[in-house]
Amino acid sequence: MPDIMTICNYCGCGCGVYLRVEQNRVVGSYPSKNHPISRGNLCSKGWHLHEFIHSAERLTEPLLRKDGELRPVSWDEALDYTASALTETKEKFGTNAIGVLASAKCTNEENYLLQKLTRIGLGTNNIDHCARL
Amino acid sequence: MTNSIAELEGADVLLVTGSNTTETHPQIGRNIITAVDHGAKLIVIDPRKTDIAKEAHIHLALRPGTDIALINAMMRIILDENLADDLFISMRTENFIALRDYLHRLDLDELATITGINRTTIHEAACLYARSSKSVICYCLGVTQHTCGTDNVQAVANLAMLTGNVEKKHSGVDPLRGQNNVQGACDMAALPAVLSGYQNLADIDVRNRFLAVWGREVPKAPGLSLTEMTHAGINGTIKAMFIMGENPVLSDPHLNRVENTLKHLPFLAVSDIFLTETAKLAHVVFPAASFAEKSGTVTNSERRVQLCHQAIPPIRNCKPDSEIIMQLGRRLNCPGMDFDTEAEIMEEISLLTPIYGGMHYDRLAKNWGLQWPCWNRDHPGTKFLHKYYFARGKGCFTITEHQEPYENPEKKYPFTLVTGRGSYHHYHTATMTRKSRRLLREYPEALLEINKEDSDKLNLRDGETVELASRRGTVHIKTKITDRVQPGTVFSSFHFFEVPINLLTLDAMDPKSKCPELKICSVNLRKVKHD
Numbered sequence: 012m013p014d015i016m017t018i019c020n021y022c023g024c025g026c027g028v029y030l031r032v033e034q035n036r037v038v039g040s041y042p043s044k045n046h047p048i049s050r051g052n053l054c055s056k057g058w059h060l061h062e063f064i065h066s067a068e069r070l071t072e073p074l075l076r077k078d079g080e081l082r083p084v085s086w087d088e089a090l091d092y093t094a095s096a097l098t099e100t101k102e103k104f105g106t107n108a109i110g111v112l113a114s115a116k117c118t119n120e121e122n123y124l125l126q127k128l129t130r131i132g133l134g135t136n137n138i139d140h141c142a143r144l
Numbered sequence: 145m146t147n148s149i150a151e152l153e154g155a156d157v158l159l160v161t162g163s164n165t166t167e168t169h170p171q172i173g174r175n176i177i178t179a180v181d182h183g184a185k186l187i188v189i190d191p192r193k194t195d196i197a198k199e200a201h202i203h204l205a206l207r208p209g210t211d212i213a214l215i216n217a218m219m220r221i222i223l224d225e226n227l228a229d230d231l232f233i234s235m236r237t238e239n240f241i242a243l244r245d246y247l248h249r250l251d252l253d254e255l256a257t258i259t260g261i262n263r264t265t266i267h268e269a270a271c272l273y274a275r276s277s278k279s280v281i282c283y284c285l286g287v288t289q290h291t292c293g294t295d296n297v298q299a300v301a302n303l304a305m306l307t308g309n310v311e312k313k314h315s316g317v318d319p320l321r322g323q324n325n326v327q328g329a330c331d332m333a334a335l336p337a338v339l340s341g342y343q344n345l346a347d348i349d350v351r352n353r354f355l356a357v358w359g360r361e362v363p364k365a366p367g368l369s370l371t372e373m374t375h376a377g378i379n380g381t382i383k384a385m386f387i388m389g390e391n392p393v394l395s396d397p398h399l400n401r402v403e404n405t406l407k408h409l410p411f412l413a414v415s416d417i418f419l420t421e422t423a424k425l426a427h428v429v430f431p432a433a434s435f436a437e438k439s440g441t442v443t444n445s446e447r448r449v450q451l452c453h454q455a456i457p458p459i460r461n462c463k464p465d466s467e468i469i470m471q472l473g474r475r476l477n478c479p480g481m482d483f484d485t486e487a488e489i490m491e492e493i494s495l496l497t498p499i500y501g502g503m504h505y506d507r508l509a510k511n512w513g514l515q516w517p518c519w520n521r522d523h524p525g526t527k528f529l530h531k532y533y534f535a536r537g538k539g540c541f542t543i544t545e546h547q548e549p550y551e552n553p554e555k556k557y558p559f560t561l562v563t564g565r566g567s568y569h570h571y572h573t574a575t576m577t578r579k580s581r582r583l584l585r586e587y588p589e590a591l592l593e594i595n596k597e598d599s600d601k602l603n604l605r606d607g608e609t610v611e612l613a614s615r616r617g618t619v620h621i622k623t624k625i626t627d628r629v630q631p632g633t634v635f636s637s638f639h640f641f642e643v644p645i646n647l648l649t650l651d652a653m654d655p656k657s658k659c660p661e662l663k664i665c666s667v668n669l670r671k672v673k674h675d
Contacts, residue, residue: 025444118440
């Protein structure tokens with residue numbers, strides 16, 4: 012499989028990084044030589060970019076709190092529960108009782124979708140992210 | 145950034161303020177060092193002697209929180225030395241007379257005393273910056289995370305406009321963005337008071353355009369900011385939250401209050417790749433796909449929108465956040481939640497967002513991304529901003545006055561604690577970097593930087609654990625004796641959950657930007673008695 016070009020997931024420089032993939036596992040990262048920012052160079056975080064992807068501590072199943080503990084459930088159960096909890100909040104306390112935090116680590120498309128969902132799906136402008144932190 | 149990153153190498157004078165560039169933006173740091181190698185002069189404003197400050201020709205080690213006094217002093221000197229750019233001021237700016245009169249009323253000796261820097265050094269730095277026509281300013285959160293953060297930024301803008309160092313290649317004002325897509329999250333309007341591309345939420349034409357595409361009216365009232373949501377306490381108005389890929393329980397100021405708020409929410413859903421401190425408090429946790437398991441675009445500091453390509457399918461039962469949002473959206477009867485690809489989502493973004501008007505996936509793939517504003521399919525993107533005009537028309541000089549930090553050292557809390565990212569090897573709350581064995585080996589635990597003068601007074605050894613307390617909380621932390629910090633000041637990062645330094649920090653914030661004063665709070669240090 013050819014190496015995949017992506018953008019480093021850490022700081023705001025936006026270096027071009029290649030990920031080396033072997034049998035569906037990312038096993039290495041190295042800089043793009045011609046990318047205008049990285050120009051064949053990465054910092055120590057960039058060179059070790061792939062190392063958290065297959066960490067044993069990754070979340071792999073949706074979790075739902077039952078009897079005070081987070082337990083694995085199906086996607087449908089987790090999503091249905093969330094949708095009904097948000098609807099209930101809306102009915103009981105109004106739309107502005109819901110708050111949403113988007114992420115400076117997610118893509119533009121994801122942030123766009125989330126603010127769209129917040130504004131017209133949930134009916135509130137209570138959306139922000141960690142730009143100030 | 146008003147400039148592109150590559151332009152920094154061509155600058156003659158670089159003024160870096162409130163940014164530990166080599167550790168937090170290594171590639172931009174590299175550009176700055178290259179510029180210096182080519183003969184550029186470097187001025188660094190930072191209370192700490194960071195690595196970039198060591199490279200500086202002039203290091204202005206000011207007392208924390210006195211940026212405005214320092215920049216006002218520099219501007220006064222520039223006026224006195226006749227180094228202001230009169231043509232630029234008359235053509236491109238307004239309200240100069242008010243600023244000039246204000247600066248003339250200031251006493252330079254008094255300003256120097258406030259900052260703790262001698263007058264000659266300030267004089268030297270001011271003249272160096274003003275004499276060059278290729279002067280660039282880079283700033284980061286050291287400027288904004290203050291109760292006077294907006295004024296700090298305004299002061300920086302005043303300085304650049306006063307000397308005409310904005311409109312050209314190699315000169316401008318460059319805020320360095322911390323996260324890989326913090327610029328994009330702002331552009332996409334993950335913000336409470338604007339629509340995508342910073343369009344006015346109240347503008348009737350803008351609202352109608354969104355209504356036509358979205359099929360539903362956008363709510364009128366601006367929303368709450370992050371700190372307003374996470375610091376409301378048990379009786380806050382927010383009763384349910386959805387948090388995507390953030391860890392406010394470690395990154396936000398005055399943590400006890402954040403934890404208290406989130407813990408008592410009737411409903412909290414979190415989507416993340418790890419079970420973060422925040423996810424542990426949730427009722428529902430979604431396992432998100434990491435950056436390698438999805439495609440999409442991110443926007444860097446220089447406004448460059450770049451494609452990320454999926455390398456592997458989502459591991460185990462994870463899903464990309466876009467999928468999670470759309471599935472949730474459909475359950476909530478939200479219209480327009482059925483995109484097949486990321487490229488389709490971008491088409492809707494470019495339709496509604498003028499500055500992203502020409503961002504199409506085929507174009508992004510052919511170039512190394514494109515820099516906004518990119519108005520349409522034929523537009524080449526924009527390397528530097530504000531050529532010929534500012535976004536608001538003329539640049540407005542606004543008078544900024546020095547104000548003391550929210551907390552000043554006093555008898556009970558005699559030290560000033562500065563926080564920030566502390567290491568080349570770690571990132572933010574380190575949920576990702578700590579999973580790397582090698583990065584953790586290089587910097588395995590939290591350290592409190594303290595000057596030798598202070599450690600001698602308190603009779604502390606290097607590496608000794610101390611109790612660090614503010615009015616809000618207490619942590620135990622190992623010391624590192626170093627001349628990076630001035631006497632009276634200590635520094636620590638917020639990377640390590642074992643030492644949640646934000647238990648101590650202040651949630652007092654700038655009234656305009658709602659940015660908390662994470663850079664300054666008063667603390668006390670105590671030796672821990674060993675049995």
